Amino acid sequence: MDKNKVNVPKIRFPGFEGPWEQRELGEITECYSGGTPSVGNKAYYGGTIPFIRSGEINAYSTELFLTEEGFQNSSAKEVKVGDILYALYGATSGEVGISHINGAINQAILAIKPNSKYNSHFIAQWLRKQKVQIVNTYLQGGQGNLSGNIVKDLVISIPKNENEQQEIGTFFSNLDNLITLHQRKLEHLQDKKKGLLQKMFPKEGDKFPEVRFPGFTDSWKQSKLGDILSLENGFAFKSEFFQEENSTTIVLTPGNVAVGGGFQNDKGRYYNVAGTFPKQFIFNPGDIFVTMTDLTPSAQTLGFPAIVPNDGKEYLHNQRLGKIVSYDYNNLFLFYLLCTDNYHNYIVSTASGTTVKHTSPERILDYNCYIPRNDEQCKIASCFRRIDNLITLHQRKLDHLQQQKKGLLQQMFI
Incomplete structure (x- = not known):
């Protein structure tokens, strides 16, 4: 079998050809993890430096902020917008993010900065594709922690052509943005339903709901x-x-x-x-x-x-x-x-x-x-049924996009 034909993806953008190369991740990136300033020192916290923890690798803000003193007197490390953030510890092990903010990271996160000629979004998507395999290989039963050395030793297949890396990275970034948009629409509808359930049914001990359809005024x-x-x-x-x-x-x-x-x-x-x-x-x-x-x-x-x-x-x-x-x-x-x-x-x-x-x-x-009266029951039931139908529609769209991405990751990466 021709080795060059094996080391190419099933689906490719037009104009690109030739085999992809295999490299250890540590060869093509700079990787480092951070640390946590002493939690007992109040002078280290409450400043202006966002302190990113593993549950916040895709967030636009953080719960904690460090002072300059806290940053300088700890092993916390600086990251910038666009850096790959890889979760090493606990329930989030194997999760991947692209930093949306400049800040500092703790020891549970590995920052990955690609060398020139290598694309952050391509590498991030490859890591997402590999998550299940990485967790199953290095974490027994999903328990325990990953390490920087494990991640650096991972062997990635990657196009030699920078433009192909960028095309693939941009394509999946746009698909992720579309998935996020549908996720937000779904969450908005779910929040709307939850709010209406609180307002269209009486509070405890009250015979009248806060919100009613026109024409209904009598007590329940x-x-x-x-x-x-x-x-x-x-x-x-x-x-x-x-x-x-x-x-x-x-x-x-x-x-x-x-x-x-x-x-x-x-x-x-x-x-x-x-x-x-x-x-x-x-x-x-x-x-x-x-x-x-x-x-x-x-x-x-x-x-x-x-x-x-x-x-x-x-x-x-x-x-x-x-x-x-x-x-x-x-x-x-x-x-x-x-x-x-x-x-x-x-x-x-x-x-x-x-x-x-x-x-x-x-x-x-x-x-x-x-x-309430039967006619008001019917109005309320119909209102929530319409909301549920919209929620189901958005959930199906979201599921379809996520399945589509999963399939494309398998066919556009090696």
């Missing part, structure tokens, strides 16, 4: 959830019938509920239909269920609701989920009522357990809430 009626709906328990599906192979029969779990409410795919357990179970524990599309167990101490999803999708799959109702059966109320309104902070705070405050949090149908149904 106080009720317990148990007066307007009931919860049906699920089934204890036998673990021996769970399987790794894909199946269209899926046992839903608490993991299928998103923080704040909503359905999450790919969190259920595939089930072998050879395992018999009562047919009453098959969900119907549109059914609403709530979580009664949360594996996190903060109980981020406990009690929140989700709606069973209509996607051709058979979803099964397990024992740690409660299925809502409502009485003459708008089901979608009830769904958004169960997405409010007031409701979730109540569920968490009455939960049992420490490492794993539990609630029960009795606790959920004992929640005091306020309900």
Whole structure:
């Protein structure tokens, strides 16, 4: 096999040809990490020098600032706009950024400054592409820290032509900017929804919401959830019938509920239909269920609701989920009522357990809430459904762009 043909990417910009070269990263860059001034010396902090930590490598500002005295009396190192910042420690190990600010870095960050003829954006994108491999190779189970020497010894395939490096680096930088734009739009919609949930449902002890549609002025009626709906328990599906192979029969779990409410795919357990179970524990599309167990101490999803999708799959109702059966109320309104902070705070405050949090149908149904007339319920439900549709649209666009970038990284790099 022709070695030159092997060392070229599958996709290339027009006008570029010839094999790429392989170099150790330390040969084509200057790399150094920083340090942290003594935290006990107040004279070292509160100045004007941004102190960049590993969680801030892509940020436009920092939480901490150093004084000139703090910078000079420590091993903190200077970085400038455009320098590559590589996270070495902890949960952020392997993350890559291009500095947006001039500042100083601590020991958890490796600054990477390419030599002349080598492009920062190209190298940064290559490091992003290699992240999973680097973490799997050098960090056991994702735990531990990387080191500057590990990064310097990485072998990168890179075009000899500076213009090709720049073309590729610029292309992916523009794609990253587009992904960031969609991420911000998505976050804006999510924040808008969260704000409206606080304003369009009454605060605790109040019979009137802060924001209403025109024409509605009367007070909401106080009720317990148990007066307007009931919860049906699920089934204890036998673990021996769970399987790794894909199946269209899926046992839903608490993991299928998103923080704040909503359905999450790919969190259920595939089930072998050879395992018999009562047919009453098959969900119907549109059914609403709530979580009664949360594996996190903060109980981020406990009690929140989700709606069973209509996607051709058979979803099964397990024992740690409660299925809502409502009485003459708008089901979608009830769904958004169960997405409010007031409701979730109540569920968490009455939960049992420490490492794993539990609630029960009795606790959920004992929640005091306020309900408007049916026509106002429909208006509120329709408003939030439109917002959710927009959120779903932006999420799909974002997912598509991220998948597109992932595929292009594989084909435009070696």
